[in-house]
Amino acid sequence: MKGRHISLRKRIGLKLFKGMYDGVVERHRLRTLFWECTLRCNLRCRHCGSDCRTDVTESDMPLADFLHVLDTEVTPNVDPHEVLIIFSGGEVLVRKDLEEAGREVTRRGYMWSMVTNGLSLTRERLHSLVDAGLRSVSVSFDGFAEVHNDIRQNAESFERARRAIGYIREVEGLTYDVITCVTPAMIERLEEWKEFLISEGIRNWRIFSIFPAGRAKVNDSLHLTAEQFQRLMEFIRKTRKEGRIELNYACEGFLGGYETEVRDHFYMCNAGVTVASIRVNGDISGCTSVRGNYAQGNIYRDSFWDVWQNRFTPFRQREWTKTDECKDCKVWEFCRGGGMHLRDDEGKLMYCHYNMLKE
């Protein structure tokens, strides 16, 4: 068991990487832009961090508003070929103009991609999106039918997601992965789940665990215990060594001795560093999972590029996170207070992955 112990070799690696990450922050080149194009969703998942629902009061952002920001603020300042635009929600497929949006951003030289629950993805719709320039897609797939359908609160969501992944796999060159949010109900069945995914021909798999935001905040049954979390890390490490399926733990938090062993890269939070988002209400932020009150501006009153260049201080200078349990933490220099999405409205850390790992 690796736990929290960091070997000397890894500590040197982390120190070297730390200096490189400082450069990334200083340059803060925009590489990924989320467009939260809707908060509408055709599911009502128990673990939703966005608290999306079918009857949202927030309207979708008009495509023209997003394109206006691209044309006047983003494109003049970046090489579009180096920026990946991710359509996110809500459930993006509820938007009828997704193809038009795709065509428009492709025409401007950007790559675009989307995250979906797969419920309403038909082969026909997928091909239509591919024709509109879709380059990468991620599908949520949280476990066997009883677990997935229970979390998604929809009896057909498992089969629909499975079918959607099958359609995606048919398209040569379309990059994809499946995302599993591991809950206590799946911990005992991870091996079986892995074999199932492999038998389905899936090659790319990403795992994350619940963090207490949105509806997940009040669903204690979805949270892993420290022991379960450690078992999850061991499972990922072992699976990666096997090499039968590409598996990564998401960019959630610093993982001590597991760094570089459960994901391809050292831990870093790129929210507000290389990643920006335009929220459905026009707010400009880091990743869409970051709490709403960390918005740095709004496209309807601020210049996006000015905000990107000159604000985002809480994202790029993390000294303010050195409070409470982070104050005297020995690994703060590598972790910098964890992911921005793990900070609550008052800036307090809601969940520490490092502390979840036993000695």
Added chain:
Amino acid sequence: MNIRWKVALLTLLGFSASACCGTKKAAKGEDKKEADIIINENEDPRIQLMYGVPFPDGSVVRPVDENGNVVPATPAAEGEGVRQPDGRIAVPLTDEEATKLVEQVKAEEAAKAQ
């Protein structure tokens, strides 16, 4: 210490170059058995964001059949279901079946609520 040195040291320590900087695989040459990793020190690393997607690689091609025709964008017949670990066969529902199922679930929920 510049980035190149740091990357070199990290590589010597056994860490993959992709763990710390932008990298790309060189095209396989005829005389090369394995693709080389080219380190691009001007590129910042791309990471797997929690709610993000994997970075696209390759160009997208629509599926073609054995005659080279693009597969029609109409639902094809589903193959056999996959056996799940509990022994059940998972067979995809048709749209009609799914609609019926949803209606049935809704009716059950409504009955419970009463």
